[in-house]
């Protein structure tokens with residue numbers, strides 16, 4: 647992690663990146679950005695409409711552009727979409743510019759949280775459990791590669807998750823300062 651004052655949230659759909667991200671930003675009094683919301687604001691349509699016109703490939707290109715721009719900002723909390731880590735450029739941008747938090751929870755919990763969802767095209771399948779299992783198998787190594795810190799967002803109260811992330815972020819900043827103050 648650079649000394650950059652940014653916190654980025656990664657992890658599978660439904661783990662709570664958007665929810666926790668908003669609370670972190672409120673606690674820090676920093677601006678909050680959600681890459682999905684920025685894409686929707688730019689295009690004027692929702693994520694399922696982008697997928698239907700441009701496919702996942704078109705969505706990924708838009709997501710990469712947004713993450714590229716947002717990662718140039720300082721002092722922000724950003725919730726990414728669950729598939730943001732698929733693009734190597736995004737992984738580099740996240741790792742280089744902020745403290746990356748990998749939120750995870752059980753597939754059962756994700757299914758419960760997203761059972762009435764209409765905004766996640768990748769879950770519009772006959773077998774969302776199977777889809778989530780496949781996505782997790784593909785993406786877990788990428789989330790792990792990017793992450794400075796991993797926390798279960800399915801068991802602990804949201805408030806505790808937020809507090810723990812803030813403590814870890816602070817500790818990482820202090821480590822960074824300690825190393826930087828000691829000449830090689």
Ligand SMILES: Nc1ncnc2c1ncn2[C@@H]1O[C@H](COP(=O)(O)OP(=O)(O)O)[C@@H](O)[C@H]1O
Nearest residue numbers: 658659660661662663664665666759760799804
């Ligand atoms: N800690 C939590 N406890 C209960 N429900 C939650 C929690 N975190 C998120 N949710 C709910 O789960 C759903 C998905 O959360 P969201 O923050 O959108 O996840 P993500 O951005 O990772 O896809 C939302 O309906 C949200 O209200």
Ligand SMILES: O=C(O)C1=C[C@@H](OP(=O)(O)O)[C@@H](O)[C@H](O)C1
Nearest residue numbers: 658659660682727728729766767
């Ligand atoms: O996992 C994915 O590939 C996606 C996750 C979604 O964001 P959330 O993780 O916030 O649901 C959104 O970016 C899009 O539907 C694709």
Ligand SMILES: [Mg+2]
Nearest residue numbers: 663664725726
């Ligand atoms: Mg989200």
